[in-house]
Amino acid sequence: MEEKRRILVIGTGDTKADELLFMRERIEAVGGVAVMMDVSVLGDPPYRPEHDRHAVAKAAGRTVEAIIASGDENTAMTLMALGASRLARSLHDEGNIEGFIALGGTMGTDLALDVALALPLGVPKFVVSTIAYSHLVPPERIATDLMMILWAGGLYGLNSACKAVLSQACGAVVGAARAVVKPDRSRPRIGMSSLGKSCLQYMVTLKPELEKRGYEVIVFHTTGMGGRALEAIAAQKGFVAVLDFSLQELANQLTGSVVNSGTDRLENAGRQGIPQIVAPGAIDMVDFPTWQAVPSRFTERPYHAHNRLLASVTSDGATRQEIARAIGEKLATATGATAFILPVGGIQQWDQEGEPLHEPEALAAFVEEMRVRVPDNAELHEIAGHINDAAFSAKALEIFDRWVAEGIVPPGVTGRRAA
Missing domain, CATH: 3.40.50.12020 (Uncharacterised protein family UPF0261, NN domain)
Structure with missing residues (x-):
């Protein structure tokens, strides 16, 4: 029995x-x-x-x-x-x-x-x-x-x-x-943050590439509790590396939205010395419940109801500068290897030219602020393209592979079938 x-x-x-x-x-x-x-x-x-x-x-x-x-x-x-x-x-x-x-x-x-x-x-x-x-x-x-x-x-x-x-x-x-099937620890685990594939697409490339290298990749949906899960596992040293490329929850927390992951978002990997590659995916969008009134500070901003639960507005240039400052402050507390990739061509699918959330002046304000806010303990890698371009994923893999070669990230376990 x-x-x-x-x-x-x-x-x-x-x-x-x-x-x-x-x-x-x-x-x-x-x-x-x-x-x-x-x-x-x-x-x-x-x-x-x-x-x-x-x-x-x-x-x-x-x-x-x-x-x-x-x-x-x-x-x-x-x-x-x-x-x-x-x-x-x-x-x-x-x-x-x-x-x-x-x-x-x-x-x-x-x-x-x-x-x-x-x-x-x-x-x-x-x-x-x-x-x-x-x-x-x-x-x-x-x-x-x-x-x-x-x-x-x-x-x-x-x-x-x-x-x-x-x-x-x-x-x-x-x-x-x-x-319960308890977590398999036979392969080193990587935590990755993202939104839906229509908004942020790098995971489609990065996940299989990292799996080929012998890692298990766990992707977290950054709609509040997803980022909380990533932070909780990082706090318990559950990853060998974190690719934190979707920081919308941080923007939500700074602007007072309930759709956030707590005040320690983007802190636990750094606090535990876990190597982290960070990017500002979707920080220009602020989420709130569709069934609530639009927050007063955003009533004049572009609005989109994603469904009956979740709606978004875009933030202006000044707010994005505030977010850049917060990102820099959090990166400065990291005790492990840290890199920041800054895609100056855009940070989510709908901010590109011809798309409804294209606001080049507000994006430029964020980029300029972010350039000076990346702290000395973090590498800054600027790419001319968009976060959904192949160049972004290539840069992330370039940094990751270098860190593996340098012994900063432990090697993956190859020669076995991915889960």
Whole structure:
């Protein structure tokens, strides 16, 4: 028979014992094993968890009494989140859990998000929350492969609506733990950012070329959470190199759009010393929800509704100069090899002559500002053409191959079939 998957169940057992015990029962009913972790601060649960609140506090380098005396409830739960994250990661690394599920309102969700971030990609992560998918949750708090479900009817006690949600979540995390194909680390991984193929086309050339060289190329769709995933994996040193060629999320964040990846976009590869080649793909476009009014600063700018969810406007020259300054500041913090490719002929498909977003003056303002903002620790490579031209991809491969030859990027694993 298939080995049962062990699922870490986290919650405050002093206030949510009925719900957590129901979750344990449902996990076991579908062939899993529930490993209970109690993160209560003020009291013990009416059951014996495998990992009690004292063990969680110890993992944070504290005692429960010290945590209670540390200040307000926010401070206490932040310390418990630290302990729960460390303990959960240790349980995973020792092979004692294959999945994770947590239950909570705002306090429990706050803690659960830290635990999810502590676990690597490929470990099923499920959070049952009263604020699932809420804008209260900033992008940088969301783990790469986090799954969430709204804890409908779950504020106080069990009921039929609550049981329906909890049972789905328990079945989902057990099923995910059974079905997951964990990341293959046999080939060095490269992270690449892009938008849809109609906007940015370099991935069509670069991906097969890099695969021929023995690398796995993971392309991230930069519509908010794609860039978040790239940053999260980079923060855990999950790439041997990053080709970050679509920076629209950075432009979105600077201009106040919710379609962003957090304040640390374009920072984690550099912070971890991962070699990175960067280009300003699509920084001239700002996204926002189609169902919201156009932001006041963009009401006079060209507008395009991509679908009923996502719309875009273009930024003016002054805004693009602001974006260039931000790119330069972020590149300056890099501790690894960094190169910046500046395609002076355009940075997305529709900014070319004859296309609807062709604004040569605004593009020129960005190019001039970017030339002086690339920091001394980064190579500047200027090409006369467009980001979608063959010359751009050729320049990226030229830099990459040189870095491999110089030992900056490890060689790929050739002689095996690409996944």
